[in-house]
Amino acid sequence: MSIEYRVSSFEEYRGGRREASKLKTQNSKLVRKKDIGSVLHQWSKDYTIFVPCNEGDTAFTVHGSRLTVYGLWDGSDINLDWYRNTVTPPKANFLPPLEEMFRFQKGKEGHSMELPFEPGVWSLESGVPLPQLIFGIRPCDARALSLLDLIFTDAYQDPYYLPRREGAVLVGLVCLNPYDSCFCTSLGIGPGESDDVDLLLTDIGDEFLIEEISDKGKRLMELTAGLKDATEDDTARANEAKEKAYGRVTRKINTEGIKDRLLSAFEDEHYWEKVAAKCIACGICTFLCPTCYCFDISDEMVKKQGARFRCWDSCAFALYTKMPMENPREEKWQRVRQKVCHKFEFYPMTFDVIACTGCGRCIRLCPVNWDITQTLRLLD
């Protein structure tokens, strides 16, 4: 009865990826910021383009800023000087908050089912399905997608997530102005580097330096006109900017032996009750976490037609695990323990990688200022 995983570790998974696309960072290009619109225009022939934007002119604000999401590019020039990171993580583009899985209807011959139009692929108005290009993704969020891949390729292939993911291109943007809630450098991720994107852009004033990270990114660059070759001076300026960005990530956690420390604290009810005390179990940290993937499956039916859909779910809710006779995680502290241990203990046990990217969303967007770094510091 041994447990067999299709993917035995994150390193193995990424090793395969690296092998397939030997890193070629020396070949860098330059694009003027005001020309980004025309570059996106070229790419939009082959891709549906998503860019960071503020959702409408809504009065809804989160901690003083408007709700930032990845929205469909409307074809206009874009300026990302204001942009730090989105509120909704990019997982929403691959595992939508709500998605129709299939439709069914009851006829004279019994039940029949049909898939919705081309699930897994975003379609333009012309009806031609195109893969996604996500512009401006941060290194932490790109890593999060690689972590989600482990779950959705493991054992059974997810027929909705994977087609979206495999076609997609990620254009990363070096994170020069991280939030004070960010702690990515403690988790082996840096604001200035990424193996998980296809192209990586660095803001060097009036221009972006573009580095080719993967084969997919290289092919995309070959098809793109209007770019200059970067000089050594440009590369030096980019490196300087990246160095500074590392210094701006000041929050740290101690990840050494965290798996074992959490394992020995697993039965320490006092510790978990203490760290869970102020949590109000609203679930926002899990909805906005770029590596949380739990979902619920439900049916809706009107007359003789209906659909089965899936939507995000959260381990913060007691109903999540409720069974008729009992509930293994009835208490709030048990659910907080599940959330922390899933990322820092169970994921490392299974895939040998921590399922946290240090993006800091769960800290800066928590309504009661619950802080994962504080929780883990208590274990030191």
Next chain:
Amino acid sequence: MTASDIIEKHRFLAQSNVYLPHIMVIEKIIDETPSVRTFHFNFKDEKLRDEFTFESGQFGEYSVFGVGEAPFCISSSPTRRDHLEFALQRVGKVTNALHRLGVGAEIGFRGPYGNGFPLDLLQGKNLVFVGGGIGLAPLRSLIWNVLDNRDKYGDIQIIYGARSPADLCFKYDLDAWGDDKTVDVITTVDRQESRVQSPVSRVEAGNSRLQSQESRVGAGDSRLQTADSRLLREGFVPQILGQVAPSAQNAIAIVCGPPIMIRFTFPVLEKLGFTPEQMITTLEKRMKCGIGKCGRCNIGNIYVCRDGPVFSYAQIKGFISSEY
């Protein structure tokens, strides 16, 4: 990857879409207790009837279209293939909807999922089955599987309990196993009917063959004889297990029941000399996807749906006290 590659990829995945259920037809319904029913069902597509294979202990996701999906084990044996069976208690939205269905109704089914019982490990061993309530359903699949290959296994002991005589499931199986001279069946109830009269069991009175014998022998006696001189004991399953005291020598215990019974059964088995590797259980958790994606059925880093539902006690004992 170009757009046409993606369409191709999508077609491939749509054909083997793990979330698309097969349409099944209910062929027969058996009332086990007032709240438990067994459904005999079969694939609507006759080709799939022959292609479908499963192992004892595996489960499926059953759906009533428009209401939802829920996981239940396949309670029939893979050695008896003219139809499939599953049994369920009426407790929630989906199970209530299933109980309202009649013969000929269509349900959705996807599976089989999970690992099933390790038959190669059980061969040549003495088997002790410990079941409680509807927990007999997955054991029943294995018991019939074992009995259909009787010469491959050693002694077989079945200890099964329910809350009251009316709550005993699969009475026809208990009778059949009792008639089998190579099997030792011990049946127990938490309380005899005459002491605690629940409204449910009163309705059921007279339906149960075992219970109808009870008044003849008399209440108050903790060991009651049924007509065919089989014992119907009184006491919780772990207690009775301790009294019966099966030998751990070359034996494997297979335990399934409500979590509270499982929790109290393991220490008794340990006292009898069973090692954690000699105890096998099949667990139940809330599930949605059944394939290790939706996240809720974990015990530690183990997903009950994908890594289980069959586990040895050795695999789960680190987590079982607090999370199960």
